[in-house]
Amino acid sequence: MDTAVPNPAVVVSGVRKVFNRGATNQVDALIDIDFTVQRGEFVSLIGPSGCGKSTLLRLIADLIEPTDGTLVVNGKPAHQARLDQDYGIASQHSGLFDWRTVERNIELPLELKGWDKSRRRARSAEMLALVKLSEFATHMPWQLSGGMQQRVAIARALAAHAELLLMDEPFGALDEMTREHMQAELLRICSETGTTVVFVTHSIPEAVYLADRVVVMSPRPGRITAMVDVGLGRDRSELTREATEFFDRVTEVREALRGTHVGDPIMGVDDR
Amino acid sequence: MTIIAARTRDSLAIVLPPVIFGVVFVALWQAWVEIEDVQPYVIPKPTAILQSLFDDPNLVTKACVVTGVNALVGLILGSILGFVGSVLTNRFRLVADLVNPLAVTVAAVPAVVIVGVLNNMYALDSQIGRRLMVSIAVFFIVFVQVTKGLRHNNPTQMELMQSYAASPRQVLAKVRVPNTMPFLFTAIRTAAPIAVIIALVSEYFGGTQDGLGTKISGSLNGSNKALGFAYVVGGSIVGLLFFAGSSLLEYLVVPWQRRRRPG
Numbered sequence: 001m002d003t004a005v006p007n008p009a010v011v012v013s014g015v016r017k018v019f020n021r022g023a024t025n026q027v028d029a030l031i032d033i034d035f036t037v038q039r040g041e042f043v044s045l046i047g048p049s050g051c052g053k054s055t056l057l058r059l060i061a062d063l064i065e066p067t068d069g070t071l072v073v074n075g076k077p078a079h080q081a082r083l084d085q086d087y088g089i090a091s092q093h094s095g096l097f098d099w100r101t102v103e104r105n106i107e108l109p110l111e112l113k114g115w116d117k118s119r120r121r122a123r124s125a126e127m128l129a130l131v132k133l134s135e136f137a138t139h140m141p142w143q144l145s146g147g148m149q150q151r152v153a154i155a156r157a158l159a160a161h162a163e164l165l166l167m168d169e170p171f172g173a174l175d176e177m178t179r180e181h182m183q184a185e186l187l188r189i190c191s192e193t194g195t196t197v198v199f200v201t202h203s204i205p206e207a208v209y210l211a212d213r214v215v216v217m218s219p220r221p222g223r224i225t226a227m228v229d230v231g232l233g234r235d236r237s238e239l240t241r242e243a244t245e246f247f248d249r250v251t252e253v254r255e256a257l258r259g260t261h262v263g264d265p266i267m268g269v270d271d272r
Numbered sequence: 273m274t275i276i277a278a279r280t281r282d283s284l285a286i287v288l289p290p291v292i293f294g295v296v297f298v299a300l301w302q303a304w305v306e307i308e309d310v311q312p313y314v315i316p317k318p319t320a321i322l323q324s325l326f327d328d329p330n331l332v333t334k335a336c337v338v339t340g341v342n343a344l345v346g347l348i349l350g351s352i353l354g355f356v357g358s359v360l361t362n363r364f365r366l367v368a369d370l371v372n373p374l375a376v377t378v379a380a381v382p383a384v385v386i387v388g389v390l391n392n393m394y395a396l397d398s399q400i401g402r403r404l405m406v407s408i409a410v411f412f413i414v415f416v417q418v419t420k421g422l423r424h425n426n427p428t429q430m431e432l433m434q435s436y437a438a439s440p441r442q443v444l445a446k447v448r449v450p451n452t453m454p455f456l457f458t459a460i461r462t463a464a465p466i467a468v469i470i471a472l473v474s475e476y477f478g479g480t481q482d483g484l485g486t487k488i489s490g491s492l493n494g495s496n497k498a499l500g501f502a503y504v505v506g507g508s509i510v511g512l513l514f515f516a517g518s519s520l521l522e523y524l525v526v527p528w529q530r531r532r533r534p535g
């Protein structure tokens with residue numbers, strides 16, 4: 001659009017988040033967070049469990065407010081971006097609605113955007129084909145396995161074709177094969193539509209395979225300790241997973257994570 | 273095939289023990305009355321009860337219908353009012369916080385006595401007082417449960433609605449109210465047998481003499497004890513029908529209930 005002044009998709013400046021401030025159970029979740037996500041960029045967030053990855057994502061989504069600092073999404077305050085429904089979101093929990101069929105779960109965000117029924121149905125069918133669940137359109141969520149439910153949640157996040165996707169370990173519950181399929185599909189959608197993605201994960205290879213840039217965070221209080229430019233290009237395939245550059249980047253991210261805890265084992269990050 | 277066999281075995285395992293218990297109980301009862309030669313005006317024989325039940329099935333059926341309809345009308349009215357009342361008052365948190373403890377208290381009180389007052393408000397041959405009495409009891413049970421449901425929210429779902437910039441009204445219609453359905457139907461299942469009991473007991477406080485309650489007390493106080501027990505059997509059947517009907521309703525309307533909240 002405005003190529004003259006390319007405004008970034010997400011700008012996080014000086015953000016700090018303290019939960020239960022002043023109380024005995026005060027938690028300093030995030031400090032000194034500064035980073036920018038360019039339009040069309042795919043950024044993975046990685047760090048040990050409890051370092052504030054989900055918190056950072058929820059701040060960008062304006063589901064919680066920062067204690068200090070500002071967040072600009074799509075060139076406007078995060079709050080306005082949420083009101084304009086500028087992003088699609090998928091979290092660790094599928095959060096499907098028991099009383100809605102699979103297709104009507106996917107259609108919910110479209111319904112709230114005021115789309116008419118036939119347009120919604122067409123889009124949900126398209127999304128179901130994408131996550132390979134077409135024959136389950138009229139099933140109820142509780143009739144599906146956990147991994148299938150998670151795929152429905154991903155389809156729902158993608159349904160509105162938002163320019164920005166916020167994903168919190170969306171593939172965590174999937175088996176290895178489905179996971180690789182979903183990763184490839186996500187990359188395909190993003191390159192076709194130019195979608196920007198902020199992707200939280202525990203898996204180093206997943207972070208590297210998907211991202212243009214991996215943001216590495218330290219244990220609580222979470223801060224950004226390294227940014228690894230992946231530089232594998234946009235055309236990634238199964239061959240990418242076997243390339244030497246891929247392994248070099250994986251090693252680089254692993255060492256960046258190690259640096260964040262000298263001596264003790266890395267909790268909650270796996271090498272798969 | 274094996275699944276069906278397993279299912280049959282499972283349902284047999286559930287149904288068989290109470291059935292055996294019932295049969296043995298009735299057999300012992302019969303034997304005791306026969307052997308001890310208990311007088312029929314003290315405790316009638318099960319066979320005599322069965323006899324009076326089939327002598328004039330219409331007699332018992334009619335009384336069952338009168339009481340059953342009262343219970344049903346009260347159950348439906350009370351459920352609707354309890355549900356609507358809960359949703360409306362919860363729009364205003366303060367009102368709900370005031371009404372809810374009151375409802376919890378009243379739901380625990382055997383308020384059947386109010387029926388005396390209600391009866392005075394309507395004509396002598398009217399069933400309205402009894403029906404209102406049932407409605408009141410059901411109202412509180414449903415109100416308390418639906419209020420619980422409105423406040424029982426899945427954080428992920430609430431965050432999703434927030435991310436869709438949904439208005440409070442949309443959240444109410446699309447999440448909070450559907451979320452109350454398991455609570456509503458559990459409440460109806462709980463309230464159904466209670467509705468029958470209240471419909472029956474409220475007949476003791478005046479009004480027409482055609483329901484199960486008045487028939488039972490009339491026959492048991494008189495000489496025809498067997499007929500009195502036949503009416504009791506009728507009452508049990510009505511209660512069972514209400515329980516079965518409301519359980520079926522719950523099964524059909526909120527099938528995910530059994531998966532999520534067992535018991």
Ligand SMILES: Nc1ncnc2c1ncn2[C@@H]1O[C@H](COP(=O)(O)OP(=O)(O)OP(=O)(O)O)[C@@H](O)[C@H]1O
Pocket residue numbers: 019020027029047048049050051052053054055056220268
């Ligand atoms: N609503 C909240 N109230 C209080 N503390 C919170 C809240 N949400 C998160 N925290 C705390 O903030 C810290 C960061 O939590 P967060 O969920 O962001 O971690 P995470 O990096 O996503 O972890 P994981 O990888 O295990 O999902 C944790 O110590 C957590 O206990």
Ligand SMILES: [Mg+2]
Pocket residue numbers: 053054055092168
């Ligand atoms: Mg998390």
